[in-house]
Amino acid sequence: MGIGTYLVLASVLFGFGAAGFLARRNMLIQLMSIELMLNSVNVLLLAFNRVNPSNHDGQVFAFFVIAVAAAEAALGLAILIAYYRIKKTLDTDDATLLKY
Amino acid sequence: MTGPGITLFVVTATFAIIGALITISARRPLRAAMGLLVNIVSLAGMFLTLNAHLLAALQILVYAGAIVVLFVFVIMLLGPSAEVAPAEGRLASRTLSIASTIIVVLAVSSSVAYFNPPWEAVPDGFGTVEGLGMAIYRQALVPFEVISITLLIAIIGAIAVARSRTE
Numbered sequence: 001m002g003i004g005t006y007l008v009l010a011s012v013l014f015g016f017g018a019a020g021f022l023a024r025r026n027m028l029i030q031l032m033s034i035e036l037m038l039n040s041v042n043v044l045l046l047a048f049n050r051v052n053p054s055n056h057d058g059q060v061f062a063f064f065v066i067a068v069a070a071a072e073a074a075l076g077l078a079i080l081i082a083y084y085r086i087k088k089t090l091d092t093d094d095a096t097l098l099k100y
Numbered sequence: 101m102t103g104p105g106i107t108l109f110v111v112t113a114t115f116a117i118i119g120a121l122i123t124i125s126a127r128r129p130l131r132a133a134m135g136l137l138v139n140i141v142s143l144a145g146m147f148l149t150l151n152a153h154l155l156a157a158l159q160i161l162v163y164a165g166a167i168v169v170l171f172v173f174v175i176m177l178l179g180p181s182a183e184v185a186p187a188e189g190r191l192a193s194r195t196l197s198i199a200s201t202i203i204v205v206l207a208v209s210s211s212v213a214y215f216n217p218p219w220e221a222v223p224d225g226f227g228t229v230e231g232l233g234m235a236i237y238r239q240a241l242v243p244f245e246v247i248s249i250t251l252l253i254a255i256i257g258a259i260a261v262a263r264s265r266t267e
Contacts, residue, residue, distance in 0.1 A: 001106055002216030006150070008209040009113050013120055013139075015205035020124030022197035026184040028129045028175065032136050035167060036120055039143055042159075046150045053151070053222050056235035062155055063236065066162050067247045071254035073167045077174050078258035084178060091184045 006047035013040035027083065027090045031076045038069045105149045112149075115142035129182045133171045140164050151227040 017036030024030055042062045049058025080090065087094050115138055122135025140163040147156040175182045225231035236244055 001109075002219075004213045004215045005109070007212040007215060009116070011205050011208040011212065013116060015201050016117075016120040016124055018204075019198045019201040022201065023194045024124065026129060026182075028171065028182060029124065029126070029132050032123050032132055032171065035136060035163070036123060036139065039140065039163070042155075043143060043146065046147055046152045046155065049152075050150045050222075051217050051220070053220055053226050056226070056232050057239075059152055059155055059227060059232050060236055060240050062152070063158065063232070064240075064243060064247055066155070066158055067251065070162055070166060071251050073170055074254050074258045075261070077170055078262040080174065081177070081262045082264060084181075088181070089184065090178070090182060 003047050003051055006043060010040045010043040010047070013037075013043070025092050027080050027092050030092065031073065031080065034076070035069060035073065038065060038072075041065060108145060109149050112142040112146040115139075116146065127183065127186070129175050130172070133168055133175060136171070137164055137168050140168065151222050152232075153227050154229050154232045155227070 014037050017033045017040065020033035020036065021030050024033065042065055045058040045062045045065070049056065049062075083095065084090060086097070119135045119137070119139030119142060123132045123139060126132040126135060140159060144156045144159040144164075147153075147159060
């Protein structure tokens with residue numbers, strides 16, 4: 001078993017996140033799907049860093065991905081609350097304020 | 101890779117996939133958040149097999165401790181209306197999106213599955229607090245400061261967006 005197994009697992013998890021983001025309409029679950037995708041990219045970065053362990057570049061990148069994911073979750077949930085105040089629902093099919 | 105590493109990898113990979121499936125298929129958002137929690141904790145265990153000890157701890161602290169708790173707070177704030185009725189219609193676009201995702205994942209997985217470089221010996225301090233901390237402060241000091249300003253702006257922006265009166 002080599003690093004390829006980690007890469008396959010990361011791409012499968014990314015696929016779950018992408019499918020959840022595209023197919024679900026609940027805004028909360030779409031935000032969680034974004035977190036799934038960011039997490040799978042972290043697995044990829046760490047696996048490639050383990051291939052070449054003479055430096056820490058991949059782990060430094062994963063560290064920054066975690067920090068940006070925290071900022072993204074805070075802002076996304078703030079936007080979700082503002083959206084809920086206007087529409088009284090989390091259904092993204094009703095998000096038509098900028099459409100017409 | 102040694103035997104215990106393979107065992108830990110198989111267990112954590114199974115739980116990560118189960119958690120991801122719960123997250124994207126659960127009807128209730130609280131169950132989806134619990135699936136996300138399972139996924140995150142098992143990925144933190146998997147980081148241990150890749151010699152990323154500090155990042156495993158950070159994954160638990162930041163994702164499980166902050167982000168999932170934030171999701172749960174928002175679900176509690178919204179109450180029953182956090183749930184959205186199941187989709188009616190739009191079957192073609194949903195099927196198409198899932199099918200295209202599966203095709204892309206199969207293409208990527210089949211092209212990377214046999215990438216098997218030999219496992220190199222890990223140098224002392226790889227992925228520990230000292231090793232990764234020194235790497236961050238030597239190579240990425242400016243991005244580290246920029247990320248602190250980014251988090252500060254995100255906090256201010258979240259307050260400004262969530263407080264705005266819109267009715």
